[in-house]
Amino acid sequence: MSRPHRARRIACLSLLVFVRTATVAVPRWSVAQVTARTTGNELRDMVSDVGYLMVSPFQADGGDWAAAAFTGAGFVALLAVDKPVDAWVVRHPNAAVMRMLTPFREEHGALNRLVTARQLVPLSAALVVVGAATGRRGLREAGLGCMGGWAVSNLVRYATYAGISRSRPSTGADPLSFAIPGGSWDEHSFFAGHTTNAFVCASFWSSRFELGVAEPVLYAGAIMTGLSRIADRRHWTSDTFVGTVVGIAIGHTLARRYVVRDEPRPSQPVASPRGAAPAASNRAAIAPRHSRLARPGPTVILWRAAF
16 A cells, blocks of 8 residues: 555544544533534634634733743753754664654654644544534534644744744754744754644643543654654754644643633523533533633743643
8 A cells, every 4th residue: 555545544544533532522512503603603713713822922921921931941951952862863763762653754654744734634624524514513623623723833833934044953954053034944943843733633632622542642643743753853852842832832722712612601691502401511511621721810831821
């Protein structure tokens, strides 16, 4: 079987597994008739979420900037290990950890493009379509949230690429060779795009839904994605760290936005779906872990996120 066919087969299998898991994990109130109005509202919410995330740094307070500074300090600290890690990768191409990363590598990995626009967006759209066809709100949210996070990731990264140039490890450049403004593709090392996208969807899905054993699998896949980009010498370790933090921050923020929208407004009673318990029970059905997302006072780690 050729690599493209194998990649498509794995992508479809991943989608089917997620659909099955999410169908079980999503609260019972998520089954409802889908209309043009609800579809429009959900798309509007996704666009609103993207806008909220893009302006959130300008709404940060002192505590938020302190958290961002702490994250920046972590990035600076990792600059010292960028060159040694890349040198180890070059010297140990057949190490056990390198072989473990093979499914996510550029040369032979069928999962390499799973978090890129070529596959991530169609798979997310498929979740929305399946959710609309089956009346599963959770599946639609899973697709829309992942697509919204991907949009924010790309807007932020390409704005960064336009302003900051950092050569990829594969060019043989020094890891401290930053320049302004941005440059060509070989100078788009800061920060890691595959890693950001992987953690956006993993953190959003795990924060929004109770996925059971699928949750550590999602994070394991995101970690493997990040490590594979270091192994392929596309990004330095510090780039991957930033991509991880930004991706988690975006995913958590999106999940919190959905939880806040589920809460009743003081002037509006919440309509319960047919056969469901009263509105208070609906909120409780979201899952205990999501109560922390609804608390006020989000924490900023590069981008606004609530933990």
